[in-house]
Amino acid sequence: MDDLTGRIRAGELPAGTRLPTEPEMTARYGVSRTVVREAISRLQAAGLVETRHGIGTFVLEPAPARGLDVGTVVTIRDVLAMLELRISLETEAAALAAQRRDGADLGEMRAALDDFEAEVKAGRNGAEADFRFHTRIARATRNRYFESVFHDLGTTTLPRTRLDLSRLTPDYGPDYLQRTNREHEAIFEAIERGDVDAARAAMRMHLTNSRERLRRFTEEFGDGVGGAA
Secondary structure (H helix, E strand, O other): OHHHHHHHHOOOOOOOOEOOOHHHHHHHHOOOHHHHHHHHHHHHHOOOEEEEOOOEEEEOOOOOOOOOOHHHOOOHHHHHHHHHHHHHHHHHHHHHHHHHOOHHHHHHHHHHHHHHHHHHHOOOOOHHHHHHHHHHHHHHOOOHHHHHHHHHHHHHHOHHHOOEOOOOOHHHOOHHHHHHHHHHHHHHHHHHHOOHHHHHHHHHHHHHHHHHHHHHHHHHHOOOOOEOO
8 A cells, every 4th residue: 555655646647547456456565365455445545546436446537636635544554644743733732731621520530441441441542642642631621622633633633543563563562551551641640730841741741752662663564554443
């Protein structure tokens, strides 16, 4: 999928080009038809190709420039880029939240962390509660644009909602979510204390840890491994 995306964006496969057939791609990439179909599905979601029934799959004209399109977050490289964006935004969001939060904000953050813990204990990934915690921080900035950005992004801001890497590396094993919630607790405690510098540092540490885990993964396995969570 990453190879085809790169070739389309580089103009090697211009608009109107018919992609190779499933058998041709299984032979070329050494993967099953199921993997090929998943790759095509993701290319369609990103707006790069369309499939015409009984004819084939064709490259589309590039979409006009527009705002952030979370449908394009489909590879590990894309998720790393999303984490870079989150680091730049959320470190300052945490700092502002430490200055401006009120009791209701803290109560909602606490509830999200408790729900996250309960989800993990139940064997689920806690993505909704995780996202809610970060969204509550954005809301506590009292800057509507922070909250608007997070609303638009949705849970695509969380790597595990885009890629299932737990089967390939211990970095994403059972201890991962517990570690994540400890990092959340450090962020919450700094915001609760009103400690601007500590909140900023705790958020940066949390997101940097996520980025470094993914970076180590790409060094070992490359960018094309993993399925939707």
